[in-house]
Structure formats: C-alpha cells, structure tokens
Amino acid sequence: MKNLTTSGRWATFVDHxxxxxxxxxxxTIIASIITILMFVAAFGxxxxxxxxxxxxxxxxxxxxxxxxxxESGGIEKHFLGTDGQGRDIxxxxxxxxxxxLVVGLLSVLLSMGIGVPLGIIAGYFGGWVDTAIMRxxxxxxxxxxxxxxxxxxxxxxxxxxxxLHEVIAIPVLIVSIGIASWPQYARITRSGAMVxxxxxxxxxxxxxxxxxxxxxxxxxxxNVIGPTLIVATIGVAVAIIIEATLSFLGVGVPPxxxxxxxxxxxxxxxxxxxxxxxxxxxxxxxxxxxLSVNLIGDWLRDTFNxxxx
Amino acid sequence: MSEQSLLEVQGLKxxxxxxxxxVTRLLxxxxxxxxxxxxxxxxxxxxxxxxxxxxxxxxxxxTVARAVAGLYKATDxxxxxxxxxxxxxxxxxxxxxxxxxxxxxxxxxxASLDPRWRVRDIIAEPIRAFDLANDKRDERRQVEQxxxxxxxxxxxxxxxxHEFSGGQRQRISIARALSxxxxxxxxxxxxxxLDVSVQAQILNLMTELQDELGLTYLFISxxxxxxxxxxxxIGVMYLGRVCEITxxxxxxxxxxxxxxxxxxxxxxxxxxxxxxxxxxxxxxNPITPxxxxxxxxxxxxxxxxxxxxxxxxxxYGPAKVACHxxxxxxx
Amino acid sequence: xxxLDISNLCIEFPTRRGVLSAVEDLxxxxxxxxxxxxxxxxxxxxxxxxxxxxxxLEPPGHVTEGVILLNGRDITHLPESEMRKxxxxxxxxxxxxxxTSLDPLYTIGQQLxxxxxxxxxxxxxxxxxxxxxxxxxxxxxxxxxxxxxxxHEFSGGMRQRVVxxxxxxxxxxxxxxxxxxxxLDVSVQAQIIALLKRLSREKGVAxxxxxxxxxxxxxxxxxxxxxxxxxxxxxxxxxxxxxxPKHPYTKGxxxxxxxxxxxxxxxxxxxxxxxxxxxxxxxCAFNPRxxxxxxxxxxxxxxxxxxxxxxxxxxxxxxxxGEKYV
Numbered sequence: 019m020k021n022l023t024t025s026g027r028w029a030t031f032v033d034h035x036x037x038x039x040x041x042x043x044x045x046t047i048i049a050s051i052i053t054i055l056m057f058v059a060a061f062g063x064x065x066x067x068x069x070x071x072x073x074x075x076x077x078x079x080x081x082x083x084x085x086x087x088x089e090s091g092g093i094e095k096h097f098l099g100t101d102g103q104g105r106d107i108x109x110x111x112x113x114x115x116x117x118x119l120v121v122g123l124l125s126v127l128l129s130m131g132i133g134v135p136l137g138i139i140a141g142y143f144g145g146w147v148d149t150a151i152m153r154x155x156x157x158x159x160x161x162x163x164x165x166x167x168x169x170x171x172x173x174x175x176x177x178x179x180x181x182l183h184e185v186i187a188i189p190v191l192i193v194s195i196g197i198a199s200w201p202q203y204a205r206i207t208r209s210g211a212m213v214x215x216x217x218x219x220x221x222x223x224x225x226x227x228x229x230x231x232x233x234x235x236x237x238x239x240x241n242v243i244g245p246t247l248i249v250a251t252i253g254v255a256v257a258i259i260i261e262a263t264l265s266f267l268g269v270g271v272p273p274x275x276x277x278x279x280x281x282x283x284x285x286x287x288x289x290x291x292x293x294x295x296x297x298x299x300x301x302x303x304x305x306x307x308x309l310s311v312n313l314i315g316d317w318l319r320d321t322f323n324x325x326x327x
Numbered sequence: 328m329s330e331q332s333l334l335e336v337q338g339l340k341x342x343x344x345x346x347x348x349x350v351t352r353l354l355x356x357x358x359x360x361x362x363x364x365x366x367x368x369x370x371x372x373x374x375x376x377x378x379x380x381x382x383x384x385x386x387x388x389x390t391v392a393r394a395v396a397g398l399y400k401a402t403d404x405x406x407x408x409x410x411x412x413x414x415x416x417x418x419x420x421x422x423x424x425x426x427x428x429x430x431x432x433x434x435x436x437x438a439s440l441d442p443r444w445r446v447r448d449i450i451a452e453p454i455r456a457f458d459l460a461n462d463k464r465d466e467r468r469q470v471e472q473x474x475x476x477x478x479x480x481x482x483x484x485x486x487x488x489h490e491f492s493g494g495q496r497q498r499i500s501i502a503r504a505l506s507x508x509x510x511x512x513x514x515x516x517x518x519x520x521l522d523v524s525v526q527a528q529i530l531n532l533m534t535e536l537q538d539e540l541g542l543t544y545l546f547i548s549x550x551x552x553x554x555x556x557x558x559x560x561i562g563v564m565y566l567g568r569v570c571e572i573t574x575x576x577x578x579x580x581x582x583x584x585x586x587x588x589x590x591x592x593x594x595x596x597x598x599x600x601x602x603x604x605x606x607x608x609x610x611x612n613p614i615t616p617x618x619x620x621x622x623x624x625x626x627x628x629x630x631x632x633x634x635x636x637x638x639x640x641x642x643y644g645p646a647k648v649a650c651h652x653x654x655x656x657x658x
Numbered sequence: 659x660x661x662l663d664i665s666n667l668c669i670e671f672p673t674r675r676g677v678l679s680a681v682e683d684l685x686x687x688x689x690x691x692x693x694x695x696x697x698x699x700x701x702x703x704x705x706x707x708x709x710x711x712x713x714x715l716e717p718p719g720h721v722t723e724g725v726i727l728l729n730g731r732d733i734t735h736l737p738e739s740e741m742r743k744x745x746x747x748x749x750x751x752x753x754x755x756x757x758t759s760l761d762p763l764y765t766i767g768q769q770l771x772x773x774x775x776x777x778x779x780x781x782x783x784x785x786x787x788x789x790x791x792x793x794x795x796x797x798x799x800x801x802x803x804x805x806x807x808x809x810h811e812f813s814g815g816m817r818q819r820v821v822x823x824x825x826x827x828x829x830x831x832x833x834x835x836x837x838x839x840x841x842l843d844v845s846v847q848a849q850i851i852a853l854l855k856r857l858s859r860e861k862g863v864a865x866x867x868x869x870x871x872x873x874x875x876x877x878x879x880x881x882x883x884x885x886x887x888x889x890x891x892x893x894x895x896x897x898x899x900x901x902x903p904k905h906p907y908t909k910g911x912x913x914x915x916x917x918x919x920x921x922x923x924x925x926x927x928x929x930x931x932x933x934x935x936x937x938x939x940x941x942c943a944f945n946p947r948x949x950x951x952x953x954x955x956x957x958x959x960x961x962x963x964x965x966x967x968x969x970x971x972x973x974x975x976x977x978x979x980g981e982k983y984v
Contacts, residue, residue, distance in 0.1 A: 527915075
C-alpha cells in the first residue's frame with residue numbers, strides 16, 4: 019500500500035468517514051450551524067434578550083405595531099419590530115422557538131420510548147405478540163396525529179378548567195404528538211430485531227441462560243437503535259410542524275406562552291392591515307428551523323444507510 | 328448408557344410446524360405441514376472424543392447441534408449430558424451447571440460476535456453469567472489468558488470484532504466458548520466460512536485445545552475431509568435420520584451404507600484428479616420425504632422393501648447401519 | 659489465438675485515503691475449449707478480475723492499466739452499451755448464487771427466449787425450440803414441461819443449470835463462472851462441474867472458473883492461476899501446480915488442505931492471514947508469512963519466473979537465475 023496512512027483501525031475509519039462526508043456536504047454544515055444557533059438562541063433567550071415578551075407587566079402599549087428597524091418608524095430597541103401589544107418580535111421568536119423545540123424533542127423522545135421497546139418485543143418474540151403489536155400500530159397509523167391531538171385537546175378542554183388547561187397544554191401537546199408517531203419507530207426496530215434475533219451472538223447468550231430481558235437490552239437494543247436515531251431527527255422536524263399546525267389552529271400552545279405556531283396565528287390577523295412582520299418572522303424562523311433539521315436528517319440517513327437513498 | 332459417554336442422545340425428534348398461516352390454509356384447503364428436521368436420532372459421545380455429524384444441507388445436522396445445545400426444544404427424545412437429562416433438569420442450579428459445562432462455536436465468524444461489544448466483554452460474557460470471577464481484576468486476567476490461549480494477544484481485548492479477520496474472529500468465538508471452562512463443545516461448521524489456510528489453523532487450535540483441556544466435541548460439517556481429520560466417530564445423516572454411525576477408520580475404508588459410499592465418491596480428489604462420479608439427483612424436499620427408506624429414490628440398491636419400510640440402525644462390527652440392502656447382505 | 663488474453667491488468671479503487679490496488683499486473687490467457695481455474699482466498703482479487711472482463715466492476719473500481727483482448731479485440735474500456743452486447747453474445751456469466759441471476763417474476767422459458775431474441779435474429783418459435791434444446795443440454799429433465807416453471811420451483815442445482823443455459827444462449831466463446839458451485843451441496847457440485855467440463859470440451863468454449871475451492875479446480879480445470887493479494891502467485895498446468903506447487907504460498911495452501919486418509923494430528927498451515935489491501939507489505943505480499951523470504955522479497959515483488967514443469971511459472975525470487983527450490 020503506497021499512499022495510505024498506516025492507522026487501519028476500522029473504528030477510526032468509520033469516524034473519519036463520517037467527518038469526511040460531513041465536511042464535504044456544505045448544505046449539512048450550514049444546516050448544522052443554523053440549527054445550533056437556533057438552539058443557542060432559543061434556550062439562551064433569558065440571557066440573550068432583556069425582553070420578557072410574555073410577562074404582561076413589562077409590555078408597553080406605546081411601542082405597539084413598531085415595524086422592523088430598517089423600515090421607516092422602526093427603532094433599534096425592537097430590531098424586528100413589535101406586535102399589537104408592544105411585544106418584541108425577536109424575543110418572542112426566541113422564546114417561541116424554545117417552546118417549539120421542547121415540544122419537538124420531548125414528543126419524539128416519547129414516541130421512541132413507546133415505539134422502540136414495542137418494536138423490539140414484536141420483532142424478537144414474533145408470533146401473536148408481533149401480530150398484536152403491529153396491528154395496533156396499523157390502527158394508530160390510520161389516525162392522523164393532528165386528529166389525535168384535536169381529540170385529546172377537546173377532551174381536556176371540556177373536562178378541565180381553563181387555567182388548568184393552559185398549564186397542561188404543552189404536556190398534552192407532547193403526549194398527543196408523541197403517541198401519534200410511535201408506530202414508525204416500532205416498525206424500524208421490529209425489522210431490526212427480527213434480523214438480530216437470528217444472529218448467533220444471541221444464540222450464544224441464550225446458551226449461557228442469559229435472561230431474555232438482558233438479551234433485549236444488551237444485544238438487540240444497541241444493534242437496532244441506530245436507524246431510529248436517524249428517523250428521530252426528521253421526526254423532530256415533523257413534530258415541530260405538527261405543533262405549529264395545532265397552535266395555528268388554536269388547539270395547541272396557549273397564547274400566554276406562545277410557540278412559533280401561536281405567533282404565526284396571532285400575526286396572521288394583522289397580515290392584511292400591513293403589519294406583515296408580526297407573522298412573517300416567526301414563519302420564516304419555522305421554515306428555516308424545519309428545513310435545517312430535515313437536511314441534517316437526510317444527510318444522516320444517506321451517510322449511514324446509502325441503500326435508502 | 329456406557330460409563331464413559333458424556334453425551335447420550337436417544338430418539339431425538341425435532342418437528343417444525345411450517346404450515347402456511349391459518350387463513351391461507353383454509354382458503355386453499357391445505358393441510359398442516361410438518362418439517363421433520365430430525366426424526367428419531369440416537370448417538371452417544373465418549374468423553375474426550377470427537378463425534379461428527381456429516382451430511383448435505385438440509386439433512387438436519389445443524390438442528391441436532393442446536394437441540395443438544397438447548398436452543399431448540401426437542402419434540403421428543405432425550406438428551407442426556409453426563410447422566411443429566413437436559414429436559415428434566417429441575418432447579419436453577421442444575422440447569423446452570425449443565426449449560427456452563429457445554430458451549431458452542433458457530434459457523435459465521437461475523438454473526439456470532441456482537442459488533443457493539445468489545446472483545447473482552449464478549450469473552451467475559453459467560454464468566455459473568457456463571458459468576459466465575461472473584462472480581463474485575465480476576466475476570467480481566469482470565470480473559471487475557473484465554474486470548475493468549477487461542478493465539479491472540481492480550482491487548483486484543485480492547486478492540487471490537489470488526490477489527491479482526493474471519494479466522495481471528497473464530498478464535499474469539501472459541502475463547503468465549505472456553506471461558507466458562509466447559510467440558511463439551513458443540514461446533515457447528517466452525518471452519519466452513521473460512522479460507523483454507525485459515526481453516527487449518529483453526530482445526531489445529533481445536534485439536535490442541537482438546538488435548539490440553541480434555542474437551543469433548545460434537546462436530547458438524549459437510550466437508551468429509553475436515554471430518555476425517557478431526558473425528559473419532561462419525562454419523563452420516565440423510566433427511567433427518569442417521570444412516571450410518573462408525574469409527575472414522577471404518578467409514579473411509581469400509582463404508583457400508585449406499586449413501587455413505589456415494590458421498591465418499593463425490594469428494595473432489597486433489598491428488599488423483601478428475602474421476603469422481605457425480606451422484607445422481609438431489610436431496611428431496613424434507614417436508615415431503617420419500618416413503619420407506621428416504622434414500623431409496625437415489626439408491627442403486629433399492630428394492631420394493633426399501634420403498635415401503637423404514638430401516639433401523641443395526642450393528643455390524645463396530646458400525647451401526649440403517650439399510651435393508653446391508654441387512655439382507657445384498658451389498 | 660487465445661480466446662481471452664489479459665496482459666498487465668491493474669484494477670484500482672481510489673479511496674479518500676489513497677488508491678487501493680486490488681489487482682496488479684495480471685497476465686493470463688485462455689484458449690478455446692480450455693478451463694482456466696482462478697483460485698485464491700476471499701479478497702485476493704479473483705472475482706474482480708472476472709468482473710473487469712465483463713465490464714461489471716463496481717465503481718469506484720476501474721482498470722487503470724493493461725489490455726483485455728477477446729478474440730483479438732480490445733474490450734478493456736468499451737462503453738457500457740457495447741459491453742452489454744458482448745456480455746450477452748460472446749461472454750456468458752455464471753454467478754455463485756443462481757437466484758441473483760434469475761428474475762423470480764418470469765418463467766425460465768420467458769427469460770431464456772428473451773435473452774435469445776435480444777441477441778439473435780430468430781422467430782419466437784425458433785427461440786423456444788432453441789431454449790428447450792439448451793435446457794436439455796444442461797441436463798434438465800423434461801425441458802418442455804419445465805419451460806413454463808418459475809425459478810422458485812427449481813432446486814438449487816437445477817437453478818444453477820438454468821443459469822448455465824442462460825449463459826449459453828448465444829453460443830458464447832467465453833464463460834466466466836464465479837464460484838458456480840459454492841452455494842451447492844457436494845453431490846450437486848460434482849454434477850455442475852461435470853456439466854461445465856462437457857460444455858467446454860464439446861462446444862470449444864473457453865471457461866474461466868473462479869473459485870476458492872482447490873478440489874473444484876483439481877477436478878475441472880486444465881490450467882490454474884493462483885492469486886494472492888491481487889497478484890498472480892503461480893500459474894501452470896493443473897496437475898503440476900497441485901502435485902508440485904512452486905510458489906511458497908501455493909505449497910502452504912496445498913499442504914493445509916486436509917486429505918482423507920492422511921491421518922495427521924496437526925495440519926501444516928501458513929501462519930497469519932492474507933494482508934488487507936490497505937496493509938500490504940512492500941515487496942512480495944506474501945513475505946510476512948513466508949519462511950523463505952530473503953532481502954529482495956521485502957524490496958520488490960517478483961515477476962513470474964519459469965519453475966518446475968513446462969509452462970509452470972511462479973512469482974517467487976527463489977527461482978531467479980534458474981535456481982531450484984524443492
């Protein structure tokens with residue numbers, strides 16, 4: 019071998035391959051930078067901005083409907099302008115993104131938390147266990163997540179006082195989005211588990227009387243979790259969209275703690291009266307965020323499983 | 328049961344239900360289908376010896392290996408290890424004791440090692456399962472010792488399986504099998520996936536380990552030359568049944584069953600060149616095996632009785648053969 | 659003139675970390691009616707050579723040097739459209755797993771007639787008659803009846819026969835058989851080998867038999883080329899190479915194959931394993947495993963040198979200057 023460096027360890031090779039592929043995909047690099055910036059802006063909002071847009075006491079109505087700074091009438095204090103109640107749009111977006119990301123991440127975690135174990139159990143045991151779980155997943159898939167969320171929202175709205183409803187609104191959202199998309203993760207891990215359970219390292223573990231729970235946990239899970247993480251990345255983007263849709267429809271996050279979707283809804287009513295910035299900037303942020311996360315997900319999928327391309 | 332035998336298999340039957348799903352079956356009026364992968368198999372292995380099962384693919388030899396290992400539940404029959412019936416072993420300690428003393432080496436050097444585990448964890452898995460180490464340091468020492476024993480270096484424990492070649496992985500597999508200090512190893516085609524020069528290394532390692540540790544082997548292979556090299560006793564299988572059990576020397580110098588003879592003729596002869604006679608036909612579908620002696624459609628000595636009546640193993644000198652033609656002294 | 663004439667073939671795989679040379683400086687030829695066995699361990703480059711001939715190298719692998727002549731015509735860098743014509747009409751290809759060569763959705767009759775019609779001017783009826791004749795020739799009983807059967811209705815051995823019939827559709831002058839018997843049982847193996855031999859004898863087809871199994875080579879091949887880590891280690895008449903191998907690797911390989919009735923407790927073997935492409939040592943790739951390695955072996959790979967019987971050549975410095983090594 020002439021031009022090759024001597025370190026032949028496959029592990030480092032794989033690592034290098036990923037870095038290489040990453041460094042040679044400008045889109046992915048940009049998408050990652052944007053995503054990281056958004057995370058920083060969203061979760062660093064309390065430090066990065068002095069505004070507290072959702073504290074009614076801090077709002078100054080005299081500052082209402084200020085346009086962005088580059089438009090005539092805009093002031094530097096409110097870079098992207100303000101809404102009808104004098105809230106700073108930029109700060110609202112930062113806090114809104116935080117809610118959106120929290121809902122997105124937690125709902126995906128919940129889907130995985132339900133889907134991965136069920137998928138592993140279905141794939142490993144097969145037979146009627148498999149049939150039962152997967153039929154249940156099929157039924158789940160026939161009901162769109164938005165419908166489930168509307169249903170849960172409707173139930174909680176009628177059965178609870180409105181204050182209580184506002185408190186639990188975000189958890190309800192997370193649960194309804196999370197429940198709706200577990201079958202995806204179950205399907206992926208199931209097919210993985212069906213392959214892994216036939217491998218001889220599982221036989222070797224059975225041979226020494228390893229309890230089935232440990233086989234699932236130590237041998238099956240680590241070998242099937244990889245692909246679900248890729249799907250999960252795209253799942254976060256999907257969850258953010260669903261959350262925005264629900265909030266836009268008014269059944270999601272309440273206006274007191276608005277997410278990007280709520281901000282878009284609030285701004286929507288001002289769109290035709292000329293205050294375009296109130297809805298445009300949250301919408302733009304949403305598009306960029308979802309696009310970036312999706313691009314990272316696509317890259318992960320292509321890099322780790324070229325066959326899926 | 329003789330005093331020396333470590334493993335005694337009596338009338339082992341392994342049936343698998345391979346019927347199509349219920350609805351399909353009802354719609355097409357299909358009967359249940361049962362695959363008789365192993366149909367009444369008996370043999371025993373003396374302590375410290377190697378017993379091999381040989382046959383074409385689908386003859387059920389690997390199923391026997393897995394049944395003996397306890398990975399499949401036998402439909403019928405007894406598997407007795409050192410006087411203990413595997414199926415009737417009651418109490419957790421008995422089962423643990425039996426499984427500690429019996430380990431397995433698999434065919435594929437790729438699928439038999441968990442790619443996410445470090446080699447030292449793979450080898451230590453049985454040590455942990457049977458609680459054989461006093462502490463972490465003791466476990467580490469044992470793993471290093473095993474690595475050296477199978478011809479790897481102590482530092483290899485830190486690596487992952489993908490950093491090794493096929494032959495080295497098979498050595499890791501052997502080290503894992505040895506880590507519970509077993510007396511009995513089930514080897515399911517351990518060298519079939521390896522290149523020839525590496526196959527010789529692994530076979531030699533297995534021979535050395537047998538001498539050193541007094542191991543007993545149940546060896547499964549389709550390769551008669553490998554079987555000849557490693558075995559003391561050989562069982563020839565055809566469609567789930569044993570047609571001949573003989574000491575190694577007898578098999579190659581004095582094969583009795585017509586199938587054994589034909590099988591021997593199909594071995595490519597390196598030195599002699601090209602005069603092997605192709606054996607006619609192929610192994611029939613085991614779901615619908617022929618009547619009587621399952622070999623009769625391919626057998627040049629078959630007569631009417633062979634199509635009707637299943638032959639049983641009978642003793643001829645040191646060998647046991649299941650063949651009407653041999654019984655009737657037609658061959 | 660040889661049917662297939664390969665000279666100085668080099669196949670390289672450019673990777674990020676440098677160029678991997680998978681096959682280096684390979685020269686061999688096959689005459690009409692001859693079976694040349696190509697034997698080597700997995701990863702030695704034997705299948706790549708076969709794939710390079712029929713233009714089926716998987717990118718980024720490509721031929722960097724050398725010439726492949728088919729009946730005197732240079733086919734080394736033909737465009738895919740040209741190559742496809744040659745693959746159907748002049749070179750028949752048989753792969754290890756018959757299932758990958760057969761389309762499960764079509765009957766074998768459809769597949770055969772389709773192949774015949776794309777390459778030959780024939781009526782449908784003529785094509786069918788020809789297909790049935792081919793099935794008969796490769797030993798499929800009752801070909802008229804089996805003509806309308808699907809691949810899954812055949813056993814492994816019968817499927818491989820169908821693949822051979824497919825390869826024979828257009829009277830090829832060269833057959834490349836890549837591990838044609840590996841997926842089959844020993845008894846069926848012998849049948850397929852006998853068939854390949856008969857075809858090359860009767861039809862004068864040149865056959866390149868790629869396998870890792872010395873037994874198959876011993877039985878089927880007229881000449882054998884031993885490949886080690888991308889280079890030709892030894893080539894010659896099959897009996898000379900098997901009975902009196904000259905290259906230390908071939909010797910080691912032959913000794914390590916267990917023989918019935920040999921009764922050895924410990925098999926002779928070659929220590930270590932074939933180096934990976936990215937970890938090949940300087941000089942002869944076999945030098946780390948070779949007991950005869952001398953200074954030059956670590957400097958430079960040996961060319962093929964005449965050794966032993968007529969036409970037998972080994973790439974080993976031991977034979978330089980007519981020296982003899984037993």
